[in-house]
Amino acid sequence: MLQIIKIEWLKVKNYRTFWVFIALGVLSILAPNFVIHDVFIKNIPPDAQKLLGQSIYDFPLVWQTVASVSSYTSGIFSLLLITLVTNEFTYKTHRQNIIDGWERSDFVLSKVFWIVSLALLAFLTSLVAVFIFGGIYGKTAFSFENSRYLFFYLLQITVSLSLALLLAMLVKRTGLAIILFLGYVTFLEQLLVSIIKHYFGNIGGLFPLQAGDELLPFPIVEKLVKISGPYDSGVYLAVLVTYIVVIMWLVFRKMLRADL
Amino acid sequence: MSTILSVQNISKRYGAVQALSAVSFDIPAGSVFGILGPNGSGKTTLLGIVTDVLKADGGSFTLMGALPSAVQRRQIGTLLETPNFYHYLSGYRNLQIVANIKQQSESDIPRVLELAGLTARQHSAFKTYSLGMKQRLAIAGAMLGDPQVLILDEPANGLDPVGIAEVRNLIRKLAQSGKTIIMASHLLDEVEKVCTHVAILRRGELLGSGAVNVVLARDNFIEIGSADSKALAQAIQHHPAFVQLLPSGDGVLQVTFNDKVDPATLNNWCAQQGIWLSHLQTSRKSLETAFLELTNN
DSSP states (O other), rough: HHHHHHHHHHHTTTTTHHHHHHHHHHHHHHHHHHHIIIIIIIISOOOHHHHSOOTTTSSSSHHHHHHHHHHHHHHHHHHHHHHHHHHHHHHHHHHHHHHTTTTTTHHHHHHHHHHHHHHHHHHHHHHHHHHHHHHOOOOOOOOOOOTHHHHHHHHHHHHHHHHHOOOOOOOOOHHHHHHHHIIIIIIIIIHHHHHHHHHOOOOGGGSSSHHHHHHHHOOOOHHHHHOOOOHHHHHHHHHHHHHHHHHHHHHHHHHHHOOO | OOEEEEEEEEEEETHHHEEEEEEEEEETTEEEEEOOOSSTTHHHHHHHHHHSEEEEEEEEEETTTTOOOOOOHHHHEEEEESSOOTSSSSSHHHHHHHHHTHHHOOGGGHHHHHHHGGGGGGBBBGSSOHHHHHHHHHHHHHHOOOOOOEEESSSSOOOOOOHHHHHHHHHHHHHHOEEEEEEEOOOOHHHHHHHHHEEEEEETTTEEEHHHHTTOOOEEEEEEEEEEHHHHHHTTTTTEEEEEOOOOTTTTTEEEESSSOOOHHHHHHHTTTTTOEEEEEEEEEOHHHHHHHHHOO
């Protein structure tokens, strides 16, 4: 596995696009919190804030705030993953890697490595965001209470990255894969969720990204409109883990059997 | 002599097209083995299966006496169809990736770059290379770690005449050093100059395999002619060493014999039959003729 990681590092070390994506991804987790703080804290009159109770950047609420914000913006990491995977198909280096002496499973593992790395990077960046924003904007003492939301986020971004990997493996073309992914993330899944919810009820909330969203409602807004899911957290967690397992199975199956 | 690659009943179908049907042959160690066939005959498909980028529908093969796996592939230098490299990385960095996958030391990179004549451009991005340079980089990649077995699919593709001659010399040098070279080609000239063994494919079927001179039998033949070619044709069939009459025109007969027949003796024999030869010449069938005879039937 170390050998695989070293080789993946050689592939990206001098790849400018990679570093631009990483910088954007990290910024996309940190920057929105500044904006949201501006909108929610500065622009809401103090009287109204009292009504709302705790500030969203006070501990322990800040865990949920950051996790929720991050879950909306970290699609950038999925786009990076799609680029890394479809590059291999475009340059046919996926064939070359096998010819030169990788097992087909090594190739899949090399991409799973990126899922894990990017998910951890997003998770750690969010953790830093919690410390920064909770420390600067929060008025309460540090606490680990509610830190589970950040782990929910880790699971959600892992699902999102896994979906991106599956799509990249199936579509193989960078542009098309990115468009399909964005289409799915921005409206297609929402559409499906609405339709299923309308005809079959709450089960519509168990689509891959929706399940994460219902697990990570934005604080405060949650108090005004009920947006958290009707199921127990355990159900969503089980569903998300199932998605990851099923997607990995599909990706390995595809890679181990197909002509490259 | 041990066997480097043993192919057993390999079949592969793409939709309606049977790319390979039950192909079997062995490649002995130390041979320069040419896989020949017209375009679309299944050469690249076969090499794709051997290198695990394609999955056979049926059959099996062994590499160096073992079931094929990444371990064997790391010991083989392979150049398949087009050069596949990361466009945004330099030639050197691309070879670093190859060296690490092959689990070879990166210290071998300067040697293969020199061998491929790319030392001066090693730090330029791959996308800035000409087609010939890309092909050379692929050859350099295949040579990393000095593998004992090489698989080359149309190695002269995209090279200019000087490059083709260089590659041919390289292959010959490698063969002399005892390496096994498996080479797919449709250029018979190339094969005639370097191969010791061949397998011939046509529309996915193996027409024959073995030593070049056995598979592409090119018996010496003798061209004879006389004023009455019909009488000559009848008479020559009674010659004790006669094998067959080859199709030819212009009133000249091309005859093969099962023994080496001396032209003077043959002339004498014809004279005894009352036929005076006006044309007598020993010849050798060209590889191209032998190949076309085999693949057109």
